[in-house]
C-alpha cells in the first residue's frame with residue numbers, strides 16, 4: 001500500500017506558509033532540488049540553474065540567485081562563501097547538523113568533516129565573551145589533489 005505522501009505538506013512547506021510567503025513554483029522547484037539531492041551537497045547558483053534547465057524549467061540565473069538568497073534568509077539553505085570558488089548553497093536540515101568544510105580554492109570541490117572540538121572551542125569562546133552562540137563551523141581553504 002502506498003502512503004499518500006503527496007497530500008502531506010513537508011515541514012518546509014508548512015514553514016514557508018507560516019512565514020506568510022507564497023510558495024511560488026520557482027521557490028518550490030529550487031527547494032525540491034536541494035531536498036532531492038539531500039544534505040551534504042554543495043551547489044553553486046550556476047549548478048542549480050543548470051539542473052533546473054535540465055528538468056525543463058525555464059528560469060534565469062538572476063532568478064535562481066534571488067531565490068537562493070531568499071531561501072538562505074528564511075533559514076532553509078546555508079550559504080558558504082568561498083573566496084575564489086564563489087558561493088555555494090546547501091540544505092540545512094536536522095539530520096545534518098553542524099559540520100565543517102574543506103574547500104578547494106581552485107575548483108570549489110567541497111568535502112565535509114565533523115569535529116566536536118571545533119564546536120566546543122567556538123562555544124567556549126562565545127561563553128567567555130558572553131556571546132550567544134548561533135553556529136560554530138570551520139571552513140578550511142585548501143587545494144585538492146587534482147589541482148595541486
Ligand SMILES: [Zn+2]
Pocket residue numbers: 040041042090099100101112
Ligand atoms: Zn556542508
Ligand SMILES: [Zn+2]
Pocket residue numbers: 104105106107108109143144145146147
Ligand atoms: Zn581542486
